[in-house]
Amino acid sequence: MSDDALRPMARTRLYEQVVERLRSHVADGGLRAGDRLPPERELAQRLGVSRASVRQAIVVLEVQGLVEVRHGGGTYLVGDSLDAEPVERLMERRRRLPDVLEAREALETKLAELAAERRTEDDLTAIAAALDHMEREIAGGGHGVEGDRLFHAAVTAAAHSALLAEFMRSIAEQIAESRTESLRQPGRPARSLAQHRAIQEAIAAGRPGPAATAMRRHVRTVAKVRLLSWDPS
Known part of the structure; x- marks a missing residue:
């Protein structure tokens, strides 16, 4: 029998x-989306658990962008389901995210x-097209994830640095995680689009x-x- 078979049970x-x-x-x-969940006190009573356990559950859902907590106004669904990510995976992303963001700041600042x-005229056309795509996504109720990806890819291409582009490709999966995490914050898609416009103008x-x-x-x-402000403990 392998030692792995006797690992602690979760x-x-x-x-x-x-x-x-x-x-x-x-x-x-x-x-x-937009419907309100029962109040914490009611949920605790119906489920037979403490309000602290209900509050922890709501925080996990809020961290994942599945609910919006309006202080003094209750908890509301952001989408049509609560298909939450496993907590262990969420904790792993929380551990990894600061390093990814640090790398992004170093690389993408230089790329810009x-x-x-x-940049060439073709590069400027690609950057503008990416922002138009993001704007359409947001107008349609989306988060602008694909437009965001296209924008940063176009800026990377406009830098004409093969090595920096290779570095960006090497962490593409982690960057995608940070992109999704950011754009599901309330009000973030429109703010990111405005910041992209400022970058575009300077380029x-x-x-x-x-x-x-x-x-x-x-x-x-x-x-x-x-x-990043969530305390898993």
């Missing part, structure tokens, strides 16, 4: 059970600076310093996510 945390019950409640009740120096004007500053400001905004 125990489901009580608040994870609450999350699963809430998911079933939303699915069975046919609740939709180089793009302002080296188009051939101003390396302002382009780098605008990109740094943008990536630091990306870093402001609910996940």
Whole structure:
């Protein structure tokens, strides 16, 4: 018998059970985006758990952008389901995210600076097309994830640095995680689009310093996510 077979058995945390019950409640009740969940006190009574466990479950759902907590106004569904990510995976992303954001700031700030120096008319066209795509996504009720990806890819291409582009490709999966995490923050898609426009303008004007500053400001905004303020303990 291998040692791995005798590893400690995982125990489901009580608040994870609450999350699963809430998911079933939303699915069975046919609740939709904008609908309100029962108050914490009622949920605790009906589930036979403490309000602290209910509160922990709500925080986990809020971190994932599945609910919006309006102080003094209750908890509301953001989408039509509560298909939550497993807590262990959420904790792993929380551990990894600061390093990813640090790398993004270092790489993308330099890429924006180089793009302002080296961009061609084709590069500017690609950047503008990416922002138009993002704007359409947001107008249609989306988060603008694909437009965001296209924009940063176009800036990377405009820098005409093969090695920096390779570095970006090497962490593409982690960047995608940080992109999704950021854009599901309330009000973030429109703010990111505005920051992208500022970066675009500096690159188009051939101003390396302002382009780098605008990109740094943008990536630091990306870093402001609910996940990093969550205390798993």
